[in-house]
Amino acid sequence: MKRRSHGTRRSTAHAVVTLVGVLLLGGCAGSVASVDDPGVPGDQGGAPAAASTSTPATTAQGHGAGHGSGHGAATSPTTPAAPLRAGERSVTLTMPQAYTPKAPAAPGTDDYRCFLLDPEVREKSVVTGIDVLPGNPDVVHHVILFRVPPDKVARAEEQDRGQAGQGWTCFGGTGVESQGSGLDDAPWLGAWAPGGGERLLAKDLGMPLEPGSRIVMQVHYNLLAGDQPDTTAARLRVAPDDGSRKTLETVLLPGPVELPCRPGRTGPLCARPAAVADVQQRFGFAAGSTANALHLLCGELRATPTQSCTRPVTQAGTIRATAGHMHLLGRSISIVVNKGKQDEQTVLDLPVWDFDDQGSKPVTPGVRVAPGDTLTVTCRHDQSLRDQLPALAGVPERYVVWGEGTTDEMCLGIVLMTRP
Structure with missing residues (x-):
């Protein structure tokens, strides 16, 4: 497969950086982007993810049933799932009132909604753990937390003011990052999806959070189980940035989904152009064009159940954890360093995909990669x-391509790494 230039990869980033989907990542993502790290003895395991209060009932093959403007923060009055460590404090971000999800376009059954939240960070800080608390797990498919640096807060506030009610519709990304925002350092703090729980960073790791930053909480609502109100929250562990921690970065590896209808099965959406047009109708042209954009990133179109995408490493780093994200038709997912080469090394291997267990996996010892x-x-x-x-x-x-909905599909590898 030909390698694409940085410019080509970045031109598709806005369309594929969702899940994330992880985490999603969902229709994502991870914990769509939940990230366990090798951790330190006594830690709960790792990196920023988020928490679930319940998990949907499982079904055949280990797959889930498929439940599948002045917003603020306050110091949490509740006790964190694990004791706070030295220097940490707990901050809870929540919607000021319940939100009732609705599909923006018929016949959609999914709502991606972004909520702008203020962690009230007044000094240079790091996030050392995340616990996402879905208010209504029956409709919350996944949650991703995005950092908004001070120089982009005005843009986020503009997005928030642009639509009536709480938050804004955000298929295909938050709309805050420019189209050049990338896959090699996604602005994720962490995420939750089925199987998620509170995750702690190892003591030598942190996710930087500048003074004056905001956080976008993107919630994917799956309306197959109804449209009841939801009040989802996120609890962060925050500590002063004293220079003792390494920065953990998120690298996203999206791959195509090109799953044709089974032999002998027919229908109006069994033709790929019709299926892509349907996704575009439900999620908007930009988000719905990811299926085509991924072939600019990954190579020529092949209509097969198994799809791969290979990307070059652009910066040296150490892989500390990995995760995968697909939806209900997923069977298996893997991430391999230097596939087909003498030093090939598998850093994620899930031969039986379980939608209800999307937590990240530590890579111990860490695997070093370089350009x-x-x-x-x-x-x-x-x-x-x-x-x-x-x-x-x-x-x-239908012919299944990459789509934002629960009944669509994704192929997303998530790599958590530190840099030298």
Whole structure:
């Protein structure tokens, strides 16, 4: 596969940086982007993720049922899941009132909503743990927290003012980052998806948070289980940035999804152009064009259940944790360093995908990578799962491409690394 230039990769970043999807990542993402780190003895395991208060009932093959303006923060009056460590304080971010999800376009069953929150950080700080608390787990499919640096707060506030009610619709990204925002250092603090829970960074790691920053909490609501109100919150562990911690960065590895209808199955969406047009109608042209944009990033189109994408490493680093994200038709996912080379090394291998267990996996010891190395994500999807999963009952078979919805699909590798 040909390598693409940095400019080509970045031109597609806005369309694919969701899940994230992780985490998602969801339709994501991870914990879509939840990130466990090798950690320190006594720690809960790792890096910024988020917490679940409940998990949807599982179904066949280990897949989930598919539940699948002045916003502020306050110091949490509750006790964190684990004792605060030296220097840490707990801050809770929540919506000021309940939000009732709704699909922006028919016949959609998904709502991506972004809420602008203020962590009230007044000094140079780091986030050392995240606990996302979905208010209504029946409709919350995933949550991703994005950092908004001070120089982009005005843009975020403009997005918030642009739509009535709380927050704004945000398929395909928050709308705060420019289209050049990248895959090699995503502005994620962390995320939650089925299987998530509170995650702590190892004591030598932190996610930087500048004074005056804001946080966008992107919530993916899956309306297959109804449209009841939700008040989701996120609890952060924040500590002063004293220079003792390394910065943990998130690298996203999206791959194509090109899953044709099964032999003998027909329908109006079994043709790829019709399926892509349907995704664009439900999520908007930009977000709905990810299926095509991914082939600029990853190479030529192949309509097969197994898809891969290989990207060059652009900066030296040490891989500390990995995660994968797919939806209900996912079967397996892997991430490999230098695939096909003598020094090939697998850093994530999930031969049986479980939608309800998207937590990240520590890479111990860390794997060092440098420019000249490659990262390959490989995903396998299976249309036959339509016959087994209640969430897909009555959903007509279609040519499946990358889409934001629960009944669409994703292929996303998530790599957490530190830099020298």
